[in-house]
Amino acid sequence: MRAVDGIVSRGLAWVVAAVLAASLLAGRGLWAQEEANLVTNPGFEVLDDAGTPLGWAVPKPVYSLDETGPRSGTRALKFSNDDPARYQLATCRIAFTPGMRYEFEGWVRAEGVQGDDSGATLCMEWYDGQGKYLGGSYPSGVKDTQGAWTKVRGTTGRTPDTAASVSVTCYVRRGMTGTAWFDDVTVRPYRAPLITGLTAGRYRGTYDGGEAEILVGLEVPQEGGRAVDIALTATLVDAAGTAHGQPRLLRPEPGLAVVRLDTTPLPAGAYTLRVAATGGDGRYSGQGQVRLRRVEGPVARRVSIDEFGRVIADGRPFFPLGTYWSGVSDEHLALYAASPFNCLMPYGAANPAQMDAIHRHGLKIIYSIKDYYAGTRWAPKAIQTVADERPAVEKTVLAYRDHPALLAWYLNDELPADMIDRLAAHQEWLEELDPDHPTWVVLYQVDEVRHYLSSFDVIGTDPYPIPSRPAAMALDWTRRTHQAGFGRRAVWQVPQIFNWGAYRKGAERETSRAPTALEMRSMAWQCIAGGANGLIFYSWFDLWKMNDVEPFEQRWAEVTAMAADIRRMIPVLLSVEPVPAVVVTGPAAVASRQWSLDGALYVLVVNSGTDEAAAQVALPGVLGSVTAEVGTATLDPAEKAVGVTLGALEPCVLRITLKP
Structure with a gap:
């Protein structure tokens, strides 16, 4: 340049x-005023011969038309469900242009919606010509609007060139019951900032x-x-x-x-x-x-992020390797401390005694203040207005910022981009109140990460593909997250170890499954290959929650075996020694990352696909020795190259020395 x-x-x-x-x-998106609403029959006013809203797929009996109290016109779409195992969607296909972004909104009224998710909402999704899911946008919903109509709004990323169909959906999140109404649904092209x-x-x-x-x-x-x-x-x-x-x-x-x-x-x-x-x-x-x-000279901080994206804690590089907890349990800390994990992220606030116990066990904590936003689902009772947020943040930060167990602050868990001004304000407060510790944010909105850059020090996204999507989602999301930060922001990814059955009921709970040991290993190393500087797995508490279906002891053994390989390689993962020119070639499913340490070259190759894959590692000199430090891939050494044959989803870390 x-x-x-x-x-x-x-x-x-x-x-x-x-x-x-x-x-x-x-810098905010604008409605394209010259553009028409792309939703056919946005108010459900026009019916076909069968009495169904024209242009909409409306499955009965969950959905019906209701003429009592629409927001506008003569009727609204009504959702009524008393069975949490029943999950149905009201969908309308829209005309779209590949590569275009869209802004969508609808008015929702909810009454007595119950369950573990966010409630009645809208979404947009796109699929290819074979019906394969390609992506979507999913704003949070509402549970009880006290009789009032509430706007739910979202924006999409660019629709893929491979998309064959795009739809807007009115629905209530899976596993939930209650009653909701939808009216005046709108989709228009979005003029992004x-x-x-x-x-x-x-x-x-x-x-x-x-x-x-x-x-x-x-x-x-x-x-x-x-x-x-x-x-x-x-x-x-x-x-x-x-x-x-x-x-x-x-x-x-x-x-x-x-x-x-x-x-x-x-x-x-x-x-x-x-x-x-x-x-x-x-x-x-x-x-x-x-x-x-x-500043006039280098700034000494207890914990910071260096130019390589590494955590520097108390003057030493640190690779966060942890799990999500619900709350800190004293009885579980000893078991956890004996594992390869070195930190934890509890949703519940740890008290001083628990902070001391975490430190005593040689662990670090990422302290959550993610709920300190007025009007959000889990906001503390003391936070009733936006004006209450700063005092609450300040009280917690001042109480724990000097504790030796503190690693970072957890500032946002998937809150929407339209809250960016408040999210960025919280980041600014943390920089002022505690210059000694970074902030971490986790998003599912992988296509919007760059819009959040002003609101965090460290970013993570949470790909949870198993069992319905390919494990390669871990690699894809990590790469996109790393790129969204221009390669300049530290990435602590959130790989899946939990069973989706923990969030399902009835037969769905019993028939769902956790990731296999191989899938967990692959997804973890995919994240590292994609640029992750730390891994905080989701979640410790779900392992316990599913103990009746999948015994905790069995799952924990698999999880810790996977984590042990990573913990053993942490000195390599933290090395910033210059890396010789190495070229790794292979199919698109194979990802690679390289390090040097103490005169040896370390090459990670991981197969994100479900077919066997062969990769070639071209070396800048004559091969001296090669061993597999992680994995059992088949190796084919040559004078200046190493061939690697990887099984489905297999990760492998090679240790290579070159002849003088």
């Missing part, structure tokens, strides 16, 4: 400005001089088959709003801009880099910002 003052290339017009134009709009997210090149944007590099993600719309021209501006301001320095915009790769600025002449203090974009004669806009801090 090269620095430029102004370029028009690939449909992008770049302008560097000293001051951010005040007229630029906020042009700027998707920014990240600084250093932890929390802290610089003691030198050049700062800030990466800016762009979502460039297409009109008439060509990219819309975009104008960008960038400025750096201090806390008083005074502009500093001369930010330079660099020619981007597709979907990327780079801002560089010299921090050396800046006075010590806090700064904000602001970037804004407009395009399409004002039809598109976006803005983003990132906090930077100029």
Whole structure:
């Protein structure tokens, strides 16, 4: 890339400005006002000869039409279900354009909806020509709206080029009962903000001089088959709003801009880099910002993230290897501490005695304050309004920030992107209140991770594919999560060890299954191959919950055997020694990652597919020795290469030495 003052290339017009134009709009999606609603019969007013809403698949008896109290018109769609094992959907196919994003919303009224999930809601999904599921968007629902109509809204990622059908669905989440009504469903193309997210090149944007590099993600719309021209501006301001320095915009790769600025002449203090974009004669806009801090020398922190994405805890590299807990159980800590795991993430708040016990057992805790948002499902009673959030956060953080067991703060568990301002505020509070510990966020919204960059230090996503989807979902999601952070953000992934039966009832609970030992091993190493710097498995408490179907002792033995291989390899996973030029080739299902440690080369190859796969490891010198440190793959050594034949889902870590 090269620095430029102004370029028009690939449909992008770049302008560097000293001051951010005040007229630029906020970075949020806009309804395409010239576009019609894509939903056929959005209010369920038009019926076919059978009395069914035209354009909708409405399975009886769960769904019916109700003319008492619609939001508009003469009727609404009613859901009524008293059997948690019955799961039916009311669906409408829409006309769509591959590659387009969509915004959807509907009005929902719920009464007495019960169960473990979020309630009555809408979703959008897409499938290929063979009916294979390709993806979707799933906003949270409502359980009891006290007679009021409530808007449920979501946005999708780009629909895949391979999609053959797209649908919008009104439904109540699986395993739930009660009554709900739906009306006035809308789907329109979504004009996404042009700027998707920014990240600084250093932890929390802290610089003691030198050049700062800030990466800016762009979502460039297409009109008439060509990219819309975009104008960008960038400025750096201090806390008083005074502009500093001369930010330079660099020619981007597709979907990327780079801002560089010299921090050396800046006075010590806090700064904000602001970037804004407009395009399409004002039809598109976006803005983003990132906090930077100029300091006089290196900042000592108890726990931080280094430039390699590693945790540095008390001055030493640390690889988080843990599980989710419901609450801290003193009786379980000893069993857990004897396992390969080194940390835990309990949903329930740990008290001082439990924090002491965690430390006494040589473990670390990721402390959850994920529910400290007014109006969310599990918000503490003390948090009734947004104004209550900061005092509650401050009380908890001040109570535990100095405890030696603390590893990080768990700041968000899958809250929607339309809460980003509040999520980012909580991140800012944590940076102020506890500069010594990072924050961690976990999302299922893998296509939206970049929109959350201002709200976390460390990111994770939670692929739970077994048994209904391929185990390769672990690799796919980790790669996408790593890329969403521009490869600059630490990734602690959440692989699956639980049985979905823990969240099902009746026959579904009895017939569901947990991942096999091989599936768990494969998914864990897939995450590492995809760029993960830590693994927090979901979940310890579900192993106990399913004890009557799958004995805990058996499952725990499988889980700990899988974790033992990872724990044994942690010195390798944390190594940042230079890696010789190694080229790994093989089918798309094979993923690889390499390290060097103490004169040996370590190569991870993992097969994410269910067919045998052969890979070739080309070496930069003559092979001295090769052994499989993890796995039992068939090896075929040659003078300057090693062939590896992997069974279905098999991971393998090779230790290779080269001749002098």
